[in-house]
Amino acid sequence: MKNDLQQILLTEEQISRRISELGLEIDRHYEGKEILLVTLLDGAIVFTADLIRNLSIPLRLDCIRVSSYGDSTDPETAPRILSSLKSEVGGRHVLLVDDILDTGNTMKRVHDEVLARDPESVHSCVFLDKPERRQNDFKADWSGFSIPDEFVVGYGLDYAGQYRQLPFVGTLKPSVYE
Numbered sequence: 001m002k003n004d005l006q007q008i009l010l011t012e013e014q015i016s017r018r019i020s021e022l023g024l025e026i027d028r029h030y031e032g033k034e035i036l037l038v039t040l041l042d043g044a045i046v047f048t049a050d051l052i053r054n055l056s057i058p059l060r061l062d063c064i065r066v067s068s069y070g071d072s073t074d075p076e077t078a079p080r081i082l083s084s085l086k087s088e089v090g091g092r093h094v095l096l097v098d099d100i101l102d103t104g105n106t107m108k109r110v111h112d113e114v115l116a117r118d119p120e121s122v123h124s125c126v127f128l129d130k131p132e133r134r135q136n137d138f139k140a141d142w143s144g145f146s147i148p149d150e151f152v153v154g155y156g157l158d159y160a161g162q163y164r165q166l167p168f169v170g171t172l173k174p175s176v177y178e
């Protein structure tokens with residue numbers, strides 16, 4: 001699997017250092033409050049697992065599944081909610097967590113869905129951000145790393161369902177797509 005990689009963009013050490021910083025910032029922001037942390041399946045599970053172990057505030061966890069890319073690298077413009085939250089959202093502080101903010105369509109869709117359920121607040125934390133690709137005005141409140149417009153895999157991110165378990169983030173060799 002590692003032979004399929006072109007370049008490593010983020011090492012395990014860089015990732016873990018940045019996640020401890022994010023944990024401190026998020027703890028500070030929500031001091032004295034409990035949050036409902038909503039993770040976007042499947043891509044955000046690795047990031048979420050590490051992020052929550054760097055948080056000290058009380059939290060409950062819920063998941064949401066949104067349709068996206070299939071096996072291609074082109075995003076759909078209208079993501080659909082495939083499986084929604086089981087928790088009561090009204091009056092809670094919701095923190096949305098995703099692997100990557102690309103066009104922003106997925107996060108905007110989920111943000112609207114949560115807002116419609118009358119939360120006390122909604123914020124978002126993404127592991128990666130590709131600002132060049134944005135198609136709306138969505139901005140994450142916290143982001144781990146800003147990256148250039150390149151398709152990346154690892155640390156939860158997949159290509160055609162593969163490479164999620166890599167502990168770092170990298171780009172694939174063009175031969176993998178061909």
Ligand code: IMP
Nearest residue numbers: 043075101102103104105106151152157
């Ligand atoms: P958006 O709706 O375009 O912002 O897309 C967000 C989703 O697209 C993410 O949750 C990822 O699943 C997927 N995605 C976007 N860019 C990449 C990438 O470089 N590698 C893997 N998945 C990506």
Ligand code: MG
Nearest residue numbers: 041042043099
């Ligand atoms: Mg995803």
